Amino acid sequence: MDELELTEPWEGVLITPGPSSHTGVLVLAGSSGRIERERARILAQEGMTAMSIRWYGGPGQSPGICEIPLETFVSAIDLLESTGVRRICLLGSSKGAEAALLTSIHDPRVDGVVAMSPTSVVWGNIGPGLDGQQHPYRSSWTWKGQPLPFVPYDDDWRAAEPANGPKAIRGWYERSERTFADLLPTAGIPIEETRADVLLVAGGDDAMWPSLPFAERLAARRRAAGRPARLISSAEAGHRLRLPGEGPAPASPQFLYGGDAVADAELGAAAWPHILDLLRG
Template sequence: MPVPFSQVSDVDRHDAFPTTPSGGGVLLFAGSSGRIEQERADLLAAHGIRVRAIRWFGGAGQRAVPHEVPLELFIDELDSLRAECDHVSIFGTSFGAEAALLTATLRPVHAVVAASPSSVAWGGVQDGRWSSHWTLDGRALPWVPFDEEWMPRHDPPEYLSLYETSLHRDTAATEAATIPVERIAAPVILTAGGDDRVWPSAEFAAAIVKRRAGHGLQTELFSAPGAGHRLLLPGESVATGGMSMRRGGDEESDRALGNRVWPPVLDALR
């Protein structure tokens, strides 16, 4: 059974305050690295945005890995930030983009930025038991099971083919796990690298755009063929840490994509 919902502790939160507030607030979080996006939070704050960056697994009282993480964790932090700002948005990367999109289907937001997103919910394993990354009201959300016969062909591994084959193995499971992005009334900004070696973020992003377009909803997709899984916004350091894997791209391409998306991101979040 999922663990009871617990709030984010002070040690797992970084609050960044702008000198000249724009009125916009952002809840910010990373993906499988598990880090607090402090540098990105401070960068956004320098441009007038109030930011709360959180750790959502591996912290005090939290799930050890991305496995049955309660979406209430994000909802609670978003609602808390809302009390301080004229409007609030949400910005997540990779598994964090998965959470950002899901959370935005449950709470109204001003905008969503999803970097290297997924169009479906995935699963994780803890103590030998597989389940969804996410729970809501104590129940695991539908998720796409992995291809059990898949084996890595590189060292360090790249997981792109695992996600590609798993996504198309069971149509019913994939449809059940599809994030209902048509429920997000706010503008959505997506970034996806064409050389993402972690998962097919370009395919995921295209599916999100198509689903939302069918409902007349605004979505902007920024992609680049040479960029990988990790987006680099202007002035950011090259990220380190996280699981050992091939992420694709290179610093020049990742920065170029970050430079392109930066102005519309600021406009959306302020």
């Protein structure tokens, strides 16, 4: 395998399995913003050209997930396409899944999307924008300079866990949906508009946000439009699903993610053959 470090216009890594590959995969992390090297390497070992980029928090980028241009991912697809791959796919987790689904709607070159622990609506910003401000809430994403409709957060919500320990914030998202229910129709991700094949993977014990209900809504919305969508789920898995070859996710001092190492790996293993089928087309 050949591993190329990327520095412009964003930090990242491009891994090619050999002289040519049929599929190119853009791998997007969630709110950590990290470059998903391990996951990209695993995909490259399966014969795919895999790229992962830092899509916020890097040089010249917004310090938070605030009004991130979807064109960031379009330009990454440009680079991936230039390697000669014939099938373009996106694989994202959490906020990365949100970005992947939205990008596939706006860029018709995307042939497939794997959305792990996804959301069914666009959410407000997490952290500050380029202006350094966190409030009032703004959209996480823009397209052609315009913010996408979004659901803000109800800041009256309080976690049940002690103030000095990691917290489950799923209830914050659930309360925010109830508080701003009138915004849900316009903030919904129009998954029926993507031409890409769609695979959703979610755990019912997700303590970060209700990804399984979100995934079920996405699948129902797509099927109502006469378009297929496959959902792989487990009642025991949490937010940070692990694919075969990946180690367990480290504990967080801030958040509880639900599930456990065994359940999260089992759902990843169950989804893996379906992920490979979709990516390979």
